[in-house]
Amino acid sequence: MRAPDRPRAELRATVAALSVTVVFFLWLVLHIGGLTTVRYFDDIVTALAALSACVACLLAARRQSGAERRFWVLLGIALGAWTFAEVVWGVYDLVLNVAVPVPSWADVGYLGAIPLACAALLCHPGMRAAGSYKTRATLDGLAIGASLLLLSWMFVLGPLWRGTDLSTFGGVVAIAYPFGDLVMVFLVILSVRSITATGRKPLLWVLLGLFAMAVSDSTYAYLVEVGRYATGNVIDTGWVLAYLAIAVGATSDGGLTVRISSREVAEASMVSFVTPYVPVLLALSSITVELELHHRVDRVSWLVGFGLALLVIARQALTLIDRRHELFSARPESARPPSQSPGPPRLQEDNVLEAAPFPPFMRRTQ
Amino acid sequence: MIRVGNVSRPYRTIVLTLMVATSGIAVFDLFLFVSSAFH
Numbered sequence: 001m002r003a004p005d006r007p008r009a010e011l012r013a014t015v016a017a018l019s020v021t022v023v024f025f026l027w028l029v030l031h032i033g034g035l036t037t038v039r040y041f042d043d044i045v046t047a048l049a050a051l052s053a054c055v056a057c058l059l060a061a062r063r064q065s066g067a068e069r070r071f072w073v074l075l076g077i078a079l080g081a082w083t084f085a086e087v088v089w090g091v092y093d094l095v096l097n098v099a100v101p102v103p104s105w106a107d108v109g110y111l112g113a114i115p116l117a118c119a120a121l122l123c124h125p126g127m128r129a130a131g132s133y134k135t136r137a138t139l140d141g142l143a144i145g146a147s148l149l150l151l152s153w154m155f156v157l158g159p160l161w162r163g164t165d166l167s168t169f170g171g172v173v174a175i176a177y178p179f180g181d182l183v184m185v186f187l188v189i190l191s192v193r194s195i196t197a198t199g200r201k202p203l204l205w206v207l208l209g210l211f212a213m214a215v216s217d218s219t220y221a222y223l224v225e226v227g228r229y230a231t232g233n234v235i236d237t238g239w240v241l242a243y244l245a246i247a248v249g250a251t252s253d254g255g256l257t258v259r260i261s262s263r264e265v266a267e268a269s270m271v272s273f274v275t276p277y278v279p280v281l282l283a284l285s286s287i288t289v290e291l292e293l294h295h296r297v298d299r300v301s302w303l304v305g306f307g308l309a310l311l312v313i314a315r316q317a318l319t320l321i322d323r324r325h326e327l328f329s330a331r332p333e334s335a336r337p338p339s340q341s342p343g344p345p346r347l348q349e350d351n352v353l354e355a356a357p358f359p360p361f362m363r364r365t366q
Numbered sequence: 367m368i369r370v371g372n373v374s375r376p377y378r379t380i381v382l383t384l385m386v387a388t389s390g391i392a393v394f395d396l397f398l399f400v401s402s403a404f405h
Contacts, residue, residue, distance in 0.1 A: 277384040284391045291398040306399045312392035316385060 010252035013056075017244035020049070025237045038232040043093050046236060047086035049243035053209075054079035056250035060202070064253065070123045072250065075206065078116035079246065085109025093231055103173040110217075111173070114180035117210055121187045124203060139315040144189050144276055146308040147283035152182050153300055154286060156218045160225055177221045181214035185279075188214070192275040205249025213242035283308060 024045055031038055057076035061069050088106040092098055100106055149157075157178045164171040188207045216238030223229035287305040290297050297305070 274380065274384065277381075277388060280388055281384070281391070284388065284395055288391060288395055288398065291395070291402055297402065302399065302402070305395065309392040309395040309399065312388055313396070316389045316392075319385070 010248070013248045013251040017248050020045070021237065021241050021244060024240050025234065028232055028234050028236060031232075035232065040094060042232050042236050043086070043090035046239055046243070047083060047090055049240045049247070050079060050083040050086045053243040053247040053250065054083050056247040060250040060253045067123055067125045068253075071120050071125075072253070074116055074120035074123060075246065075250075078113040078120060079243070081109045081113035081116060082243070083109075085113070102170045107173050111176055111180060114184055117213075118183055118187050121191055121210075124191065139311060139318065140193070140276055141186075141190060143280055143308060143311045143315060145186050146304055146311060147279035148182055148186055148189075150283040150287060150301060150304045150308060151279065152178055152218065153304065154290070156222050157182070158298065158300065160221060163225060174221065174224075178218050181217045184210055185214045189275055189279060202249040202253035205245050205252060209242040209245030209249065211242075212238050212245060216242065280308070280312060284312070 024041075026032075027041055028038060033041070054076055057072050057079055061072035061076060064072055085106045085108070088104065088109060089100055092100040092104065092106070152158075153161075157175075160175055160178060164174050188211050191203065191207055216235055219235045219238070220229060223233065223235065229235075283305070287297070287301065287308075290301070
């Protein structure tokens with residue numbers, strides 16, 4: 001049951017999170033108080049943001065039960081690891097006054113949090129794939145994964161891979177970040193794909209947070225690689241935004257359990273339609289520009305890009321085949337089991353006639 | 367409760383546009399990949 005004051009708590013948390021993020025960003029951009037003050041402000045606010053998200057997740061876990069509780073507990077532990085990492089970073093930066101070494105204890109927290117966050121996402125009920133259309137879902141997953149790998153390889157992972165000495169532990173740690181981020185963004189997009197229009201707002205906030213986290217991590221890895229990162233960099237706002245978005249998501253979860261009937265088609269949200277296309281279009285456009293400009297495309301980019309183009313074409317061909325099959329075979333009566341009580345006539349008709357021309361992945365059945 | 371319903375018309379227009387754009391660029395990319403392999 002949703003707590004009666006939950007919307008108000010959610011609104012307060014959202015306003016507070018936005019205010020803190022904007023103030024944090026402006027502080028870093030304007031360098032208020034000089035370099036030392038910015039360093040203190042940056043390290044302390046980031047650690048506090050991580051701690052607040054950790055506490056909010058554990059409180060959300062107390063309000064929930066079952067799979068939702070496991071999701072918030074795992075996410076809370078991940079946020080605990082991130083808090084630990086932020087504190088260690090702050091100790092190196094503010095107390096010991098030394099550059100944070102690689103590898104350090106902070107890396108244990110940062111890297112340890114990634115599999116925990118991924119496990120949390122896999123635990124969420126929204127991640128359960130529909131029973132049917134598995135081929136389509138697999139092709140979608142492969143295409144999204146290939147797109148992210150291609151983008152990361154072209155801009156972050158590839159340059160790091162070529163410039164890092166992988167025979168050292170520090171090198172392996174440096175390369176582990178973008179790999180972990182890749183997996184996290186992949187799971188985030190798969191989760192967004194299964195979000196329906198209502199009832200999943202907490203998850204959407206969490207996904208926004210994890211996405212901001214992964215993008216910040218990868219940008220950080222890139223800036224470190226080119227030697228342009230120092231505490232107080234504007235990209236630090238990404239981590240604060242990430243932690244606070246997760247905190248807002250946890251606050252907005254009032255213990256409501258979302259259930260979808262196995263025979264019902266849930267209306268999917270706009271974001272779940274569009275999101276899977278974003279990485280695919282970005283990756284295909286990027287590799288097109290590279291090829292058109294006759295830039296050197298290395299073997300990994302070539303193979304992943306070629307595979308991605310084939311995957312996209314195979315997926316669209318499958319869509320057309322399914323659509324043809326459904327248009328000729330689907331009828332309102334056959335789509336509904338005889339025992340099921342008929343719903344409003346217009347709705348039933350809409351479900352079949354309107355949804356049939358769509359690729360099946362758009363119809364949320366669980 | 368999750369609302370039961372069909373995919374609405376604006377969604378269809380946007381998603382079909384995305385599908386066509388993705389397919390088009392994928393075919394064009396295949397052409398570029400194959401031609402780059404022979405150079």
